[in-house]
Amino acid sequence: MVFVDLSPNVHLIIAPMRDFSSRKEVETSNFGLDPQRPFLTIHAVDIFVRNQDQSLRFYVDQLGFALAFDARLQSGTRWVAVSPPDGTAVLTLIAAAPDSKEYKRIGRPTGIVFVTEDVIAKYEEWRERGVRFVFTPRLRRVKFERHLTAPRSSAGTVVADEPVWGGVFTRFMDIDGNSFALVGFDEVNQKIEAQRRLAAAKLESERRAAQELEIAKQVQARLFPQRLPHMESLEYAGACIQARQVGGDYHDFLDLGRGRFGLVIADISGKGIAAALMMANLQANLRSLCAIALDEPERLLRSVNQLFYENTNESAYATLIFAEYNDKTRRLRYANCGHLAVLLLRHDGAIERLDSTCTVVGLFKEWDCSMRECQLFSGDTLVLYTDGITESFNNAEGEFGEQRLIQALQRYRELPPQALVPSIVNEVQEFSHQEQQDDITLIVAKCKGDWHQPALDLGR
Template structure:
């Protein structure tokens, strides 16, 4: 059979391939997908004798998803390692069967029995069968990605619910006086947040137990022993308060506590400590102290979000800086190495400063890193991020965002600018190119508005500068701004060998302009040189 003949016959199936893929892609489970696939194969090969099997790895035994012939599984089992991925047939060419490895390293086995009319399976049938199997693998990959995205959304929603519960707990504790009700509320909320089975609070002074609160009530005091447990304690005016949670529950049974559980329990313990102090100190003094602790926690969290050290990129010199104007910053920057060896350079700026801006930065970081793992197009990712920020922020809060994904092999940049300052490229001819393509800032609207991307190339010897508005808008005592013009002149005139040297140069020049005035906004920048 000639190539033209094969192409002509296969072209008849093109519409069927697309329709079949759409049907399979809408499946919510492997079992549903296999049933849909059986219908697709039945319509394409005119046979109802179809069996489909699955196994988690090559060494496992086959599990039947759907079977029309008891002997079909033996045909699939008979396929050797060498014959995997091949289309096998019996001598009479009235049966086809194969075993193929799927994207998650599990295996799919398929057997096609005799056609209605008893005719043989042709070479065209074998090729069509192979295409359908590849189509199944692609649809299965989409199913796995969808499940992963649902799991991500579930985890994010769970973290948000935990945060709201933690806030509510803090409010209720602050309204209670030191006593049994406070302790019972604290331990019950800690158990709920961490999915623990039970817990207790023990209050000790001079090695004498003064008070012990258990939850559920009337729990035997010895029950907490010899169980998986999580402990936090603090000392206030010589009195020790010990919180113990036991037996974290999950769908698979009892599991170990993790870092999030430690943070949640620690947060509740700190809230209890603050409530006890409220009995001794004036309310205003307590609120100030609580705010300091909250800012310290937020600053510590932000230190974990912002990079301690930027990655080294072969053939490039890279530096970055973030200087908050308050205890915590509303700016964000990072350079992330992606799974395909590209690098994402990101700078973002939340309207406002302090704690509210820091919380939005945390939301952006968690969502951004999750979606970068999926390697979806930047324009699609920007729409998803915009929707998340819109739902997480108030009407007066939004985020300007700039991302450039660098292919270090050829200097190609894939760029989205969502309402951020135009980034600058210094070309070899000492000409400045501004990058401002994209869309509105994240969180302003949630109407599915598209974000236009831009692709550029950074040639050897050229430089990229991404920055927040804290640099051009830095003001002196007369409220005169540093200005974009002065920034661009410095960027054009000063071309040191080291990126770190340029960052130092621009910071010195900004301070020279402000003459010691208090920093009015966060300062964030990334500077990249292609060697």
């Protein structure tokens, strides 16, 4: 059995022959686990020694092995074991009694083979540390026949092409004269090098993914509102807590002019840098066209849909809420494009849901939407959010859900938006107890002060 690791040090083989150098026909092993067979490996091998302390120093100081354990059993026997650098097996150093048959085995070949990718380098390193070698490293190549037997076949065996086995080998001894083989197989070296290449490729892929993730997070962070327009009758706050895998959540606050204020929340399909770029596309479209929002909000959203449709792949879309608030009349016009319902918590505790008014943005070329309106009063609270809140998961209780969100809003309803937003976010995170899988985005807006319906609504 062979233990292979990416460590540049040595690995342990329990050789099936007493004298490795005299082997005439060698069939190399297949390194790796076969998923079709039960896992089976060697854990420990006994090495009989005269003095455990001296042997322990040899294996640790001169060979560079690690101390696996050193303990005294209830019987009084000391149990000492060391492990090669790859940690796949241990050598148990047993102090044999002088009159035992095990004592007579001290100083003989152990039948144990250590594999390294560079026998010459290991030979020079260990020799400098005082390790005794039986002979200098030798190159040996042997041709042999590999007989293949077809399963469930009566045709007998088939002789495959004559392969060549080769490698560099030598022998060394511990302080008691127990001898071990040190070898470097061509096939082992090739497999280790292949594993190294795969590992390097994996690391590079992970590095690129991490870099893309960081870029996506930076793109998303720059899209968040940098300036908060002042409203006399409305106080508001928003937050987006990014997940490790950046989602496509986007929120914005727009100064539409003439005492009008725009609230936007969206959830872009997909994750990572692709979602972040689509988010940037959506924000650019909204901000460049928001001048027409006052008089023709439906036209604004049709233009946004067209640009999003034309500049993204065919499966890309976004759920979106665009709401326009009139600071003078406290009237809200909104379009809910396939997004979660807006929650309107009235000052008396009643809950209203502002449901979808049209389908998602960017998926269809021919697209239209309708706007709806509602009147806000002092103490009313408007809540826009993404599914990162309601779909936060707890193994015992399932999803956080809309009902828990409503209950949390009612508990914290007296708080200003700047305090209410983090309170809700904290409650969601404490509920989940798991790594955040999706962005958590929340906007809370609350009407403030006394207000009376004007005789003439100049905002219409």
